[in-house]
Structure formats: C-alpha cells, structure tokens
Amino acid sequence: MLKASLAATAAIFALLVGQPGAAQTAPERTWTRADDTRRIDFPVTAKGEQVLAVDTHTHTIFSDGVVWPSFRLWEAEQDHLAAYAVTDHLEAHPYSPDIVTDDHNRPYAIAVKEAARISSKVLPIPGVEITRGMPWGHFNALFLKDVNALAVDPTMSKDPTEVLKAARGQGAVIIWNHPWALPGLDPAMAELMPAEQRGLLKAGLFDAVEIANSAQYSAAAFDMALKYGLAVVGASDVHGAVDADMQIPEGQHRTTTLVLAKDGSAEAIRAAMLQKRTAALYRQALYGREQELSQIVGAALRMTGKARAQSFLTKDMVQVELHNDAFMPLQLRLSASPLTNSRMLTVPAHGKVVIQFANVPDMAAFTLEAEVLNAFVDPQRNLKVMLR
Ligand SMILES: [Zn+2]
Ligand SMILES: [Zn+2]
Known part of the structure; x- marks a missing residue:
C-alpha cells in the first residue's frame, strides 16, 4: 500500500538518513x-x-x-x-x-x-x-x-x-x-x-x-x-x-x-x-494448503508418552507430553477428552503441555487427533493432525 509515514519512526528516520554510512552494527542476539x-x-x-x-x-x-x-x-x-x-x-x-x-x-x-x-x-x-x-x-x-x-x-x-x-x-x-x-x-x-x-x-x-x-x-x-x-x-x-x-x-x-x-x-x-x-x-x-501446513505443523508438534501406574480411580492410564518446537503457540481442539485438561488447549511456543488419558490398554497404538485452531487450510477450515 502507499502509506503516509508514521510519526513513531521519525526519530529513526532522522538518525539513519542523517548518517547513512554510519559505523553501526545490527545488534547481535546473544539471548532470547x-x-x-x-x-x-x-x-x-x-x-x-x-x-x-x-x-x-x-x-x-x-x-x-x-x-x-x-x-x-x-x-x-x-x-x-x-x-x-x-x-x-x-x-x-x-x-x-x-x-x-x-x-x-x-x-x-x-x-x-x-x-x-x-x-x-x-x-x-x-x-x-x-x-x-x-x-x-x-x-x-x-x-x-x-x-x-x-x-x-x-x-x-x-x-x-x-x-x-x-x-x-x-x-x-x-x-x-x-x-x-x-x-x-x-x-x-x-x-x-x-x-x-x-x-x-x-x-x-x-x-x-x-x-x-x-x-x-x-x-x-x-x-x-x-x-x-x-x-x-x-x-x-x-x-x-x-x-x-x-x-x-x-x-x-x-x-x-x-x-x-x-x-x-x-x-x-x-x-x-x-x-x-x-x-x-x-x-x-x-x-x-493442507500439504504445506501439515508439514510445517507436523514438524513443530510432537507427542511423547509413557504408561502411568494404575490408581484405584483410573486404569490403563497414559501420560503424554505435547511439544511445540515453533516460535508461535499452537491452539488445539482434541478429538478425545483428556483426564487432566480441557479438549481445547494451547501448546505454548517452544514449550509443552502434559496431559493424561485413562482407559488406554495399548499405549503403542495410542493416537490423538486434533484440529489446529490457528492453522487454516481454507478460510473456514482448520488443519487436522494425527499425533502418535
Ligand atoms: Zn508496497
Ligand atoms: Zn502496494
């Protein structure tokens, strides 16, 4: 778009245009x-x-x-x-x-x-x-x-x-x-x-x-x-x-x-x-498109899990960790209800969420379906992923 200049940038503009060849360096990011x-x-x-x-x-x-x-x-x-x-x-x-x-x-x-x-x-x-x-x-x-x-x-x-x-x-x-x-x-x-x-x-x-x-x-x-x-x-x-x-x-x-x-x-x-x-x-x-989004999100979102000791309240319990290796949070709607969280959850950027499910007799076969609410494959439809 053709835009009017922003007042907020006036100071930077004056500095840079005044000294276009000034010996400054871009700030190196040594921490995040x-x-x-x-x-x-x-x-x-x-x-x-x-x-x-x-x-x-x-x-x-x-x-x-x-x-x-x-x-x-x-x-x-x-x-x-x-x-x-x-x-x-x-x-x-x-x-x-x-x-x-x-x-x-x-x-x-x-x-x-x-x-x-x-x-x-x-x-x-x-x-x-x-x-x-x-x-x-x-x-x-x-x-x-x-x-x-x-x-x-x-x-x-x-x-x-x-x-x-x-x-x-x-x-x-x-x-x-x-x-x-x-x-x-x-x-x-x-x-x-x-x-x-x-x-x-x-x-x-x-x-x-x-x-x-x-x-x-x-x-x-x-x-x-x-x-x-x-x-x-x-x-x-x-x-x-x-x-x-x-x-x-x-x-x-x-x-x-x-x-x-x-x-x-x-x-x-x-x-x-x-x-x-x-x-x-x-x-x-x-x-x-679905192909690109499933590859991008598929690389960012990982599930790891382990069987948990049985308690008198629950049996065949698994605990899974949903990891997000991307810089942005991923908002999920799970197809199954966890024992310890809502079906709607956010996996934080570069972070994880730990949830438990009951009644999972075969942990190796356990899969979790999810819709990614902040990934759109068309204006009305969210990306679906299958986590294993
Ligand atoms: Zn332009
Ligand atoms: Zn333009």
Missing part, C-alpha cells in the same frame, strides 16, 4: 526471552525441508518508505528472517528531491553491501513494486536482475502486461499485492479478481497473491489463491519501522511468508515459490 514473539523460527520438516521466513514486500526511502535500506536488513536480522525482498515502488518516489537518483537497483545494492559488512545470515532479494491504479493494482516482481531495465509508467495507469512480461523475462516471481485494498474494490466482495486480472493470470504473468498484508488479512484473497492455484503469501509491506507497523512491542510479529525450500539460497527460495510451497503467517496463525 521465553516470551519473544518476534523471532520467527520453525523446525526442519520430516522431508528435510527448511521452513524459511521470507518477507516478500518492504519499502525504503528510495520509494515511499521512511528508512534507509540498511535499517531493513537489521530489522530482518531481529525477526530471524531467512530473506526479505527489497520492493520499492517503480513509480512512486515522494522523496525524490532528497534521494536524487533514478537507479532503481540502489536500495538492494545498499542492503547487500550492509549484509556483507555485518556478516548477516539474512538474504536480501532484489525486487520492485510495479504500481498501477484500478483495475490492475500493485505487483511485486522478485529475483530481478536489473530493475532499471523495466519501463516506468509515471501515470500509473497503463496496462502492465508488457512490464510484467519483461520482469518474467528476467526470471521474476510475480505477486499480486493486497488485492482487497485497491481503491474501488469492495473488501467484502466474495470474488476479488476482475476480468483484467484474469487476463494477466491466463497469460501466466503472476504466481502468487498476498492474502495478508501488514495488519490486514482477506478471506476472499485466501479463497482466490486456493481457487486459482496461486502461492499463498503474507508480507509486512513495511514503510516505517517494523516494530511500529507490526505492533511487535505488544507481542506481535511480522506478517510474512513461510517458504518450504531445500535450503536458504535465492535459487531454492525462488523454485519453492514457483512450486507454491508457501504459507502465510499472520498474527500467530498459519494460512495455506
């Missing part, structure tokens, strides 16, 4: 708090794939963001992202009197240089936001080789087919951004895709759609992603500071995309996105 909600991490899946946090949408002062590109890299470090895309608007440059360059590769180049300088593990991805009014809207092109080779439309009104084709020619992954947030569209509409968009889709000119952007989620966009076979994407679209935009001091985290990839390289992330191996992470809930 038990209640740290920002540090996005998930265990490797059973198939050995990594669950990478990739923010596909960020802005800097080189378009309508209010921070220097290095600052985005430091924020990505803090959030434990594997990668983030530098996607300044190709068309909107409100700070052009101050940022006097028309080199659209510049913000990415600065991020790469900063990553090298502080030996960052975070991978900046080169990209751009192609910006149009209705009916086309905004598109992010990621993994570009040369942003300057794309035609700029200062009127922001021309058919984007040619520029999307040019991005495709550079090997881009293309995302339709915040489709519910376009002026003129009703966000409550069941079907968000206008005829023009369907034309672009038919021409194979986009691969993914944002279903969550910053503090907003759209069930209609999620439906659309599933219906049209698009990769499910969540992104911060951050313009100010992530802390302020994403309410991190209040216990939130960055809205982002999870990518299931064989490793953290740009090529592996690009290939995984093209294969739609993604899910969106928004306000401590997961949104995606």
Whole structure:
C-alpha cells in the first residue's frame, strides 16, 4: 500500500538518513526471552525441508518508505528472517528531491553491501513494486536482475502486461499485492479478481497473491489463491519501522511468508515459490494448503508418552507430553477428552503441555487427533493432525 509515514519512526528516520554510512552494527542476539514473539523460527520438516521466513514486500526511502535500506536488513536480522525482498515502488518516489537518483537497483545494492559488512545470515532479494491504479493494482516482481531495465509508467495507469512480461523475462516471481485494498474494490466482495486480472493470470504473468498484508488479512484473497492455484503469501509491506507497523512491542510479529525450500539460497527460495510451497503467517496463525501446513505443523508438534501406574480411580492410564518446537503457540481442539485438561488447549511456543488419558490398554497404538485452531487450510477450515 502507499502509506503516509508514521510519526513513531521519525526519530529513526532522522538518525539513519542523517548518517547513512554510519559505523553501526545490527545488534547481535546473544539471548532470547521465553516470551519473544518476534523471532520467527520453525523446525526442519520430516522431508528435510527448511521452513524459511521470507518477507516478500518492504519499502525504503528510495520509494515511499521512511528508512534507509540498511535499517531493513537489521530489522530482518531481529525477526530471524531467512530473506526479505527489497520492493520499492517503480513509480512512486515522494522523496525524490532528497534521494536524487533514478537507479532503481540502489536500495538492494545498499542492503547487500550492509549484509556483507555485518556478516548477516539474512538474504536480501532484489525486487520492485510495479504500481498501477484500478483495475490492475500493485505487483511485486522478485529475483530481478536489473530493475532499471523495466519501463516506468509515471501515470500509473497503463496496462502492465508488457512490464510484467519483461520482469518474467528476467526470471521474476510475480505477486499480486493486497488485492482487497485497491481503491474501488469492495473488501467484502466474495470474488476479488476482475476480468483484467484474469487476463494477466491466463497469460501466466503472476504466481502468487498476498492474502495478508501488514495488519490486514482477506478471506476472499485466501479463497482466490486456493481457487486459482496461486502461492499463498503474507508480507509486512513495511514503510516505517517494523516494530511500529507490526505492533511487535505488544507481542506481535511480522506478517510474512513461510517458504518450504531445500535450503536458504535465492535459487531454492525462488523454485519453492514457483512450486507454491508457501504459507502465510499472520498474527500467530498459519494460512495455506493442507500439504504445506501439515508439514510445517507436523514438524513443530510432537507427542511423547509413557504408561502411568494404575490408581484405584483410573486404569490403563497414559501420560503424554505435547511439544511445540515453533516460535508461535499452537491452539488445539482434541478429538478425545483428556483426564487432566480441557479438549481445547494451547501448546505454548517452544514449550509443552502434559496431559493424561485413562482407559488406554495399548499405549503403542495410542493416537490423538486434533484440529489446529490457528492453522487454516481454507478460510473456514482448520488443519487436522494425527499425533502418535
Ligand atoms: Zn508496497
Ligand atoms: Zn502496494
């Protein structure tokens, strides 16, 4: 979205723009708090794939963001992202009197240089936001080789087919951004895709759609992603500071995309996105297809158990521990009632819950079915898991 700058970020902006090359380093995280909600991490899946946090949408002062590109890299470090895309608007440059360059590769180049300088593990991805009014809207092109080779439309009104084709020619992954947030569209509409968009889709000119952007989620966009076979994407679209935009001091985290990839390289992330191996992470809930969510949650949620001594009240009792190795709590509704807890329970982030069941004569055959109430395989349906 095109956003006004946040007052909360003004101080940071002044500091960073005043000294863009200042010899500061990103704060190295030598400790974590038990209640740290920002540090996005998930265990490797059973198939050995990594669950990478990739923010596909960020802005800097080189378009309508209010921070220097290095600052985005430091924020990505803090959030434990594997990668983030530098996607300044190709068309909107409100700070052009101050940022006097028309080199659209510049913000990415600065991020790469900063990553090298502080030996960052975070991978900046080169990209751009192609910006149009209705009916086309905004598109992010990621993994570009040369942003300057794309035609700029200062009127922001021309058919984007040619520029999307040019991005495709550079090997881009293309995302339709915040489709519910376009002026003129009703966000409550069941079907968000206008005829023009369907034309672009038919021409194979986009691969993914944002279903969550910053503090907003759209069930209609999620439906659309599933219906049209698009990769499910969540992104911060951050313009100010992530802390302020994403309410991190209040216990939130960055809205982002999870990518299931064989490793953290740009090529592996690009290939995984093209294969739609993604899910969106928004306000401590997961949104995606059953295949990806069951792999992500299946790796995070483990059950271990042991037989307990019989008491005069209960027989054939088992005690199980439900472990959660992810950074976010998992909310479960169990198919069977435990002896010692409600059927609705929350397994805390990087934590466990201990529960007991009576009348389980064969512990080895004991299974537990659960719905994961904060994992959605479509807007109305929760992921089901079977724990053994
Ligand atoms: Zn944007
Ligand atoms: Zn936008």
